[in-house]
Amino acid sequence: MAKARTLFLCSDCGGTSAKWEGRCPHCGAWNTLQETRESPAGSSGHRYAPLAASTPVRRLSDIEAREQARNPTGIEEFDRVLGGGLVAGAVVLIGGDPGIGKSTLLLQALASLSERGPVLYVTGEESSEQVALRAQRLGVSGDGVDLLAEIRLEQITQALVERRPGVAVIDSIQTLYSGELTAAPGSVSQVRECAAQLTRIAKQTGVTLILIGHVTKDGALAGPRVLEHIVDTVLYFEGDTHSSFRLVRAIKNRFGAVNELGVFAMTDRGLRGVSNPSALFLAGHSREVAGSCVMATQEGTRPLLVEVQALVDTAHVPNPRRLSVGLESSRLAMLLAVLHRHAGIATYDQDVFVNAVGGVRIMEPAADLAVALAILSSMRDRPLPAGLLAFGEIGLAGEIRPAPRGQERLREAAKLGFGLAVVPRANLPRQPIEGLRIQAVDRVEDVLGVLS
DSSP states (O other), X not given: OOOOEEEEEETTTOOEESSXXXXXXXXOOBSOEEEEEEOOTTOOSOOOOOSSSOOOOOOGGGSOOOOOOEEOOSOHHHHHHHTSSEETTOEEEEEOOTTSSHXXXXXXXXXXXXXXXXXEEEESSSOHHHHHHHHHXXXXXXXXXXXXXXXXXXXXXXXXXXXXXXXXXXXXXXXXXXXXOXXXXXXXXXXXXXXXXXXXXXXXXXXXXXXEEOBOTTSSBSSOTHHHHHSSEEEEEESOTTSSEEEEEEEEETTSOTTOEEEEEEETTEEEEOSOHHHHTSOOOSSOOTTEEEEEEEETTEEEEEEEEEEEEEOOSSSOOEEEESSOHHHHHHHHHHHHHHHOOOOTTEEEEEEEGGGXXXXXXXXXXXXXXXXXXXXXXXXXXXXXXXXXEEOTTSBEEOOTTHHHHHHHHHHTTOOEEEEEGGGXXXXXXXXXXXXXXXXXXXXXXXXX
């Protein structure tokens, strides 16, 4: 009888190696190889069954493309992130820090979905009584929600095939194990095998699966990166667990836009969508303060106004600190170099701290202009004009580059009462926007005139 073979699997890329090495030979990551055992080819038990009968090769132009039907979850912000709702047969992976609200959000969504069809909640981390207590605390009716407390993959797949729920939640994928493997639950091989089997069941039966995943201390989903490639949609919970606000961002979505953002507020009755998220990211000041600038960012299809704050102070150490929260640290160092080279603003003896209010993360380069204005305002200790908004990318040559979808950003600013916008010249609207005066800039030197 063939024996199980020991392999070492990379938790980042999913590559295998015959022996342990400090560095993965496939992706170059350090200390990511984990020991696992490969089942022999002749072992008993279920193996991968063919997904469907053999299909002939067809020409792409002969295939009729149909729009995917959406199943709304009843939570508007969650539907926005998903691209309009859940799709039959889709597999959604959602991750986040412990206690941030993943199980709470999905229990609320299942309660709403149960009014239109059968749903199933599979819990591997909590007992049935614990889930029932959470539902009672949230005021969620569990009349139409079926509950299964199980961690064995074979039992879960049998329940999915027999009951055929419209939507099923697996809480969580790291707790499941397959009897075909000798590895412990949560190991790389178990997570990969269970995710692959559940995905095949979803595609065969048309059940929409939502998998809850653990995250590492770095904020990435635990387990092999191949897990993100298997599923159709990857969602991340963002935000501080000590704050009452939660952000859900789509990192991957085969049925909708990526980088879409949903904003929620945690209440005693669960998560509630925030109808006007721009107000959340704008800090209220009793008077005008230096080092603060509002920018218009684009999160998926939604324009958001976010306040960017900067603090420039004399450094008391030989190496001044450069710290940014919610923005890219590398771009901060680049912006300071551009300001010195093209605008004569020297910060080599200053500590520079930059923060995006509200716990939101801004990854687009259109934040450069607002960050530069906030830094200049803090250095000169002079507040920016009231009602000012800015966006635009700053290049290494000192030019101000346009931002995509500038018209929508400006309309959002005018709707919230802003009266002055500093934008790249290429983002000037063809038609004037009522109540909004627009000042165009071409180079970083022109930004100095805003404070004059």
